[in-house]
Amino acid sequence: MSYxxxxxxxxxxxxxxxxxxxxxxxxxxxxxxxxxSRLCSEATDNIGPTTGFSIKAVPFQNAILxxxxxxxxxxxxxxxxxxxxxxxxxxxxxxxxSTDEDLEMARTELxxxxxxPQLCTLPFxxxxxxxxxxxxxxxxxxxxxxxxxxxxxxxxxxxEGSSVDNMDAVKQSFTQLIELLExxxxxxxRI
Amino acid sequence: MKVKKGCNSTDAGVPVTSEDELLRNPVISPEDVLGLQKxxxxxxxxxxxxxxxxxxxxxxxxxxxxxxxxxxxxxPPAPAGEKKDFDPNGGRFVRYQFTPAFLQLRQVGATVExxxxxxxxxxxxxxxxHYFREQLLKSFDFEFGFCMPSSKNTCEHxxxxxxxxxxxxxxxxxxxxxxxxxxxYFVDNKLVMHNKADxxxxxxx
Numbered sequence: 145m146s147y148x149x150x151x152x153x154x155x156x157x158x159x160x161x162x163x164x165x166x167x168x169x170x171x172x173x174x175x176x177x178x179x180x181s182r183l184c185s186e187a188t189d190n191i192g193p194t195t196g197f198s199i200k201a202v203p204f205q206n207a208i209l210x211x212x213x214x215x216x217x218x219x220x221x222x223x224x225x226x227x228x229x230x231x232x233x234x235x236x237x238x239x240x241x242s243t244d245e246d247l248e249m250a251r252t253e254l255x256x257x258x259x260x261p262q263l264c265t266l267p268f269x270x271x272x273x274x275x276x277x278x279x280x281x282x283x284x285x286x287x288x289x290x291x292x293x294x295x296x297x298x299x300x301x302x303x304e305g306s307s308v309d310n311m312d313a314v315k316q317s318f319t320q321l322i323e324l325l326e327x328x329x330x331x332x333x334r335i
Numbered sequence: 336m337k338v339k340k341g342c343n344s345t346d347a348g349v350p351v352t353s354e355d356e357l358l359r360n361p362v363i364s365p366e367d368v369l370g371l372q373k374x375x376x377x378x379x380x381x382x383x384x385x386x387x388x389x390x391x392x393x394x395x396x397x398x399x400x401x402x403x404x405x406x407x408x409x410x411p412p413a414p415a416g417e418k419k420d421f422d423p424n425g426g427r428f429v430r431y432q433f434t435p436a437f438l439q440l441r442q443v444g445a446t447v448e449x450x451x452x453x454x455x456x457x458x459x460x461x462x463x464x465h466y467f468r469e470q471l472l473k474s475f476d477f478e479f480g481f482c483m484p485s486s487k488n489t490c491e492h493x494x495x496x497x498x499x500x501x502x503x504x505x506x507x508x509x510x511x512x513x514x515x516x517x518x519x520y521f522v523d524n525k526l527v528m529h530n531k532a533d534x535x536x537x538x539x540x
Contacts, residue, residue, distance in 0.1 A: 184402070197489075
């Protein structure tokens, strides 16, 4: 039994994986619940709009991400900031194939989050989701439209395209975020 | 979500309390239940005290190492117009039946889904205490924090199994339902719900 082996080795039991608390936001329909469920190997056929919060422990090889996903409907968005306290990182998901109007709304929300006092020093993973749709804008276009270079200067952020059809790439994006979180931990002297 | 572990009375720095004492208090606080040394005989609050209309609708356990879902139960929605359970404590108690292999697990993810009535909740907190006979095995303390009005929320927290000696595990397997838990739920530090469960690890009903 694997439980016994570590105690035979002189080093003792392996240290548990570090955990990081993240908040996951984005407009309704951007795909937050679907992506997070797939990361947890859960069924995604019965997913409806999230009408509150959904906290998931997403395991990776060298960390566990405790992600607090918040519904994106208008009635819920107004409560987002109630959940920012204690976050160590942000995942922002947007629909790359949405209407211009919705894209503008997503931009407004992302800018708000980037400037929010409780989030502005944290690493951001921005996923330009629904890349599989024909109308999806490229990540270059998204980066330009969202003005990430000027607006997120000095902050640590990652922008990647994503689609539920390619979960390996999504995992890779999250692994990059974990590296940013580890760096930040070392900077603040936390273990 | 990080769960505060090891909340034995001495760890938590709270005085030891007894069920009888607490039943005399008008309000029961988190510190009160952290002092309890054994499973309660009675429920420490009535179903009517759940003024925020918190309703648990789904529960699932999975093994974090393999991702395998070990147990899942969903509360069927009550059809409109049907009378609620006559048993006031119906739905406050669950009996779990596991095989001995369950005790070998190290990390389990427990997902709970709950709905909230039309009042927002500022600070929702759960303290769950597991005992085998009179021995406290583990205490979990989890803050959900703010809950939006009329919301449906899910939360998965990771339970790390306490290291159990072979002796205790053997006893737990031999004595079904002597492993028991109390789950206490607080809104703004006031007890509003109390659920109970017991557990068998013998693999048979």
